[in-house]
Amino acid sequence: DTAVSQTPKYLVTQMGNDKSIKCEQNLGHDTMYWYKQDSKKFLKIMFSYNNKELIINETVPNRFSPKSPDKAHLNLHINSLELGDSAVYFCASSQAWDRVGPGPQHFGDGTRLSIL
């Protein structure tokens, strides 16, 4: 029973297309995130949603639009795909607090996006 699941695992598409990546978590967490890991392996936060409300929107082109239909789902839609969008995209979720401090984030296995 996967905690944070992303689909698809691999996505190969042409430049200029529009695509979506879906994310679902069954942990009952209130907050969900999207991260991007580029070819140099740096992981960067893109968005975070708390109870379906956008909290963080880092400097990301507006071709990227997250959508949260409910707090268990956070999808990422990308318009007019460019070569530079090739990367691995990770979804994560967390609860606000635990015994020690801010709740740790739990990640999915990633979606590998390749733009031809």
Place this chain on the structure above:
Amino acid sequence: DAKTTQPPSMDCAEGRAANLPCNHSTISGNEYVYWYRQIHSQGPQYIIHGLKNNETNEMASLIITEDRKSSTLILPHATLRDTAVYYCIVRVSTGGGADGLTFGKGTHLIIQP
């Protein structure tokens, strides 16, 4: 968030304890220390976190110095499956816990058979 410094790579023999250091000399009183790892081709995996007390869970132990300027992640009996990039992250909560994590370059830990 405070900057962290980690060695780029480390080796450890299988079955031995792996001790991964992290320097966070500019940490503030309300910042927490988190450790994650990323095994090749997988998503980052949470390991442990702490504020000032040492912490232990089923995966590892976290030792934070008294001045909180550095910490050590200990994997007590390393196995080949522990080969991964380990990230030490310092984060302050904005209150809602919805802040993003800032990943550095981490330490590439290689467990030798």
